[in-house]
Amino acid sequence: MAENAQDRIDALIERFFWAIVALILFVALAFRLPGLDSRSLWIDELFSEWFSSRSFTELWRDVPLYETHPPIYYTLLKLWTLLVGNSELGLRSLSLVASLATVFLIAVSGRLVKAAWPGKAVGLLGAALLAVNYANIREAQNARPYSLLTLLFTVAIIAALILVGRLQRGIDVTEQRGGWMAPGLILGLTVGCTLWFHNTSLFVALGIWSGLALTLIVTPAELRLRNFAIFFAAGVLALLVWAPYVPIFIQQSSTFMGLGFWLEPKTRDFYSAWMLFVGDSWPALLLGIVFLGLGLFRLVRSAPASALLVAAILVIPLYAVLAVSFSLKPIYLQRLFVWMVPLALLVIALGIVTATRSQWPRLVLALIVMALAATRSMEENRKPIDDWKGIVAEIARNARPGDVVIAAPAEGIIAVDYYARRQPNFPPIVCVPGCYPQRNLPRPYGSNFGAPKLILADGEIVERALKTHGRVWLVQVSVSLYDPKSIVRSRIAAARTFVRYHGNALAKVELFE
Template sequence: MSDQGAVISQSAQAGLGVAGIPEGGRRDVALRFFWIGVVAIVFFAAALRTPGLASRSLWLDEAYSAWFSALPLGELWHSVPQYETHAPLYYTLLKGWRWLFGASEAGLRGLSLAASVATVLLVSLSGRLLKLGREGEAVSLLAGLLLAMNAGNIKYAQEARPYALETLAVTIAIIAAARLVTLVYRQPGIGLRSVASAAVVLTLSGGLLLWCHNTALFVAFGIWCALGVAALMLPAADCRRLLAVAVISGFGALVLWSPFLPWFLKQSQAFGAMQFWIELSRFDLISAWILAGGGRTPAVLACLLAVPGLWFMWRRQPQLAVMLGIILCVPLSLVLIISFAFKPIYIDRLFGWMGPILMVLTACGIVGISRSVPVRSAALAVLLLANLHAVTMQYAAPPIEDLRELSATIAADVRPGDAILAVPNELGVGFRYYSDAAGVTYLPGSFHISRQPANDVTSATLEPRRSRRPMSPISQRGSAIPIVSGWWRAAPISTIPTA
């Protein structure tokens, strides 16, 4: 052996790298760069979610979030579930949030922004939380960057609605489930105590998920189905152990959700008798994927990369690849089947939670598509440019409904003693948020018939229209009643006395 070879051999025996740097030191450098990357991605995500947070008007659903969160807790938990088809947990959290940060547009939306940024943080950390090594940490950082620039995730980070919180709950639950599978896969015969912490996190996040939205039951079903299938891919003893943990954690999540179960059953029965206001189309078969991918072009690129991403994950730990595939497909398929075959319940925004999963698979696809660094870099650059364009277009898009401008138009023309007739009546909630003028009556009241003023009001027959065009105010000064028409068509309204 030459003298140089002997030196290298001695250095290796001493735990040194080829450059004479201790292996521990190299790990410290890599870890430092990892945490710098995590912090940079989180700040980048927050920066992308801030524009328009305060300048964009609330739309109708957000106005309801503002209204519900202002109600007393007793009414919020005992009366509101009688007519609102969402669990009251989000409105309760928003009530506490607005107490801390105010009820402005930015204040109300801050809870969703925080949940979205927390989701980006968890995705960026997922490789380290699952102890997947340097390659796994690199993939998770890349997935965090893609999610930070995902236009669909940014959209619901800027809305005072529960979808960003639901996405956070789903992400926590999936990481906890993946942690359970990874522990059992890597340590055959592992004791139940060793997986207890992951099982508790899965239980709590599953309960939170169920409280976020009524359709979250489909998502929870998909997560636990995926966990069960992953267990069946393990040796018999480990399979039984993991199935037992899955059953216990699932039962615990249901127990946490059980106080709302009677309301859920009543709401489901009432919803079954309602006419759904959104018509389904063949576009709905792909609209959830477009939302999860962050826009049409980014979604096409993300889905194309997710296919080799699944194969990349399968070669390293097939249980995780199967889990993510099932979670992506089962809940969406169930909702689409029910919507097209029985009762329409599908809206694309219900599936924003798919974004983090798709971004993880996309990141796996970028890393696994080729060993060539230029090829990987080119794929990443094209996807980032597509994401940037989608985010820019989203910033430039007008508000869903400009309730602020509409309320200002009415406020400039209203006089004490006038009555504001909102068609449909839900629009009155937005007027109350932006301009609750003194001496002005809003007709009809919101939801409760007991909340309507005692005036002699003849109800209008409302028929939904297919198109949702911007709202425009129509004033009728003959009877001193401003009438506001939205995306609904009202039958002729009889004279409404204002005296």
């Protein structure tokens, strides 16, 4: 009876497969659209807009000298905004398209990765979970590179799974070269491209090729040399694609090691990436880990080589980055591992689909996980962000002749300028210690070498502004990082009276008369 029920479900999935995919994409779009064109850009997105407005020459010659991220995303965003404009929607739509493409790719992965996922249901359920996943939704609404990076890594991982599956089935490479060549080429090309997008992509490449090497353990002895040669060739291709960027990578890495970065390693870092899968709570984390473990167990039984590859990709990059963070330089950020989410949700979907032979318990389990994920996504949508649009509008509504805006530190001008240039008669802006980027100053730097920390001498800039202007609007970014001694505010408060405060802990403005 159970087999007949499963056959009927498989037949329904086959018959309505593309309709289900379309429905999942509709749900994904519905979760990603709210606020996309109205929510204020936050400081990192404003950096994306600022960098993408630079010339191509400046982007590739000068920006890598002080910015820690590769310039390829800003270049693509520049080209994209030439077509769609640089409004909030225009800037974020590139990430939105990449996110929807990732959902689609996961939905059809059951058709592609035949050796690993039993049927198409796993891919469809994985896509449904991804459609309501808060981390993927968050990056889909961000003008940052992580959504594109997730798409590229998803393509690479699926290509690696297809490659391993075909090689494990003993394809004769001399007669059926297309069986391994296409996924091998896609793997090498896409991983090579990811290395241009983020400097920590090297750790993900390490995880992929470590997983490929581990598959040799369960490969028949007579096929190991052949498989090794194919994996090696794909790795060489990735390195060749990356090679033109290597000089910039070396330059950025050496510069970054001399930067007093703002991150601090925390115990939570050891598990926070796993909270991206279902939700940022202990019940969601435990539920996700249970189904992730069950999915890996099922994968070990049905496709051990694929299981080794998946486990290596989910574990090695994360804990390699954590090893560096705790021993050499703090580099771990939770958002760096959003790329793991599609793969992890596929494994979780496998765990749900194979948890029981009865259909109704599977459906209930799937709905519970989806409900948890969707609830977390709706909570995320209501969280406070940098409201630079509101701050600039507040200043513009209440500004008087003779007012001045003092923006500190250097990156404060980036936070204000995007919205200020859309406001008529906005007060003049004075940057402390100067407008971004302020490079090669004899002082410590915070998150990049364009925004130095403030020193006592910067108070002279404030004094000069006070002599020629009346009321002061003080706009500050990351006060605890750049101005922990409150140099700028103290100088203003000594000469003017505090009137009111607007904003939140992440983005704020104070008025002094």
